[in-house]
Amino acid sequence: MSASISTPLRPHAEDAYADELAALAAADERPRPARWRLSPHAVATYLLGGTLPDGTVISPKYVGPRRVVEVAITTLATDRALLLLGVPGTAKTWVSEHLAAAISGDSTLLVQGTAGTAEEAVRYGWNYARLLAEGPSREALVPSPVLRAMADGKTARVEELTRIPADVQDSLITILSEKTLPIPELGEEVQAVRGFNLIATANDRDRGVNDLSSALRRRFNTVVLPLPASLDDEVAIVARRVEELGRSLELPQLPSGVAEIRRVVTVFRELRDGVTDDGRTKVKSPSGTLSTAEAISVVTNGLALAAHFGDGVLRPADVAAGITGAVVRDPATDRQIWREYLESVVRERDDWKDFYRSCREHV
Template identity: 85%
Template sequence: MTVPATVPNTPAAAEPAPAPGGVLRPHAEEAFAAELAALAARDDRRRPPNWRLSPWAVATYLLGGTLSDGTVITPKYVGPRRVVEVAVATLATDRALLLLGVPGTAKTWVSEHLAAAVSGDSTLLVQGTAGTPEESVRYGWDYARLLARGPSRQALVPSPVMRAMAEGMTARVEELTRIPADVQDGLITLLSEKTLPIPELGQEVQAVPGFNLIATANDRDRGVNDLSSALRRRFNTVVLPLPATPEEEVDIVARRVGQIGRSLDLPASGGLEEIRRVVTVFRELREGVSADGRTRLKSPSGTLSTAEAISVVTGGLALAAHFGDGVLRPQDLAAGLRGAVVRDPAADRAAWQEYLETVVREREGWKDLYRACREVDG
């Protein structure tokens, strides 16, 4: 896979469509509408009921490729092909899909793009929090109509999951383990029987072909609201790994930062070498050892994920564009790096300073980054 020479010069094929109506972040099905349309036009493989694309085309949309007419499909996920194939195959069955991984492994990103490719709509979303009510996964009521006329279908407010069942689409539940256990349990009957009872009306909603559900969970959240064994059995779990190699992680960060930079009109350039350095810092601290294997390091309390690397570089681009000469340099990254590493001042500051003195200071060609980071530390 080719890494762009500079952040803003990522190949044109990698650019999503311009944000419609000035929207800051269009949904996946809007941003990549041209790619989805090209795949649908040339997709002659069997499609499950109510799917917009065949499983092969869905996997191609996520992993990237070149179609027979030369259309380039840009990769949305950089990682093991088999992981994506298992996820797509799961959605073609009657089992729900659970995407599990540490923070920053693109669980939400993959979930959104899977729903966009399968159903053409990624917005049937339940955002899991400690306060997520049962109505979010079942249904609620329009209380003005309920009080005026009593229980009726007109007074019922369907949840995103209920709509997906009725329309044969893909629903999404983010941060499943953040949702209270009693609300989680509301999914058990829904996923096993493919039916959502409405006892107030003596009715039920039965899922039509094409319905399925994608949930995401952070494996650092074990013990928050662990899934019951009954609920876990309703899911096929796919673990999204961290990038396997530095080159793979650099590619992911460069592509995503390029997209974000264009959407925010950040004209900074010359960022590839700085991206390599950010990725190297994150990987070394994450793994607790320097790249050459000679120096053992203290790992900080944070996850130092790929998503955080993207955030650090994007913040640096903004500094370079608005307060510099548009060229990304170490001084644009130093504050973001420190902020990402030092989450707990008491525990992480010592690990960060030790890393600066034993690795960054001694590494050839990194003196400028060392000076910039020491200036931030004061």
């Protein structure tokens, strides 16, 4: 089997950026908390990017306020768990994964929150064949990612915490407050060793889905991840992620598509904010979130179209269908909002004529 076939489509952060992590560890002379692979300062450099004394360039994984990253990292160096909160597309999962990779060297201790997440996913389950044959025993126990992180002194991750049923959420209270997990069936408990902590993410538009109890919320330090502050920041984020995805998908190398990326990001920001970039024209906002993550998806799909069915250059026709699909989530209302935006804003921009014609074909 060839290397390209056996290579994971999306390597874990600790594998994809192993060289950077190794270089940071070698140059890191600052104090490290127990079982941390890097010092808090080095973890911040890993996330935000920088250049090491030996000239090694560390690529930025997150573009945003430095203080937000510093607060998140120092929270994990204490006994408080971290809750990353924000609207969809603010890189909560991305930051969570890279924090775990930099701190523990392992981002895989993950509980994916859904409406069907059971308590066993947070605590432990059983190998029922062994349980029936041998009775309760350590060998029959199936540890959750959280339990494994407690035993190994690593960072556990819980994605979409507010999607998890409230009674399952509350099974975290004892773990986070007492740093222990009782196993009544065995008359034992697992105590967390130093280095253990937990990162949870939540979408702040999910209020009312399964709100956190006040007892559980007190166990977290909440850090809000903002949307990219400027157009240039968001364009840089989208361009970097599209380039990474293009490499992993083995898409042909194409000429720069920054102009189309800037156009897609501009449309998303204006519809999100309800006003054009120059502040002169108010526009209606559609029902979708139009997040940075969705912009990345639109451009990546356009890149594939340009590579396989176009002339190798990313053009308005390659992104038109994707951007229309992202905006028009509710055909009853969003289609009219999109038409009005095209006619009142896009049509009036001299250098957007091709984009206007391409989008009109899909409305």
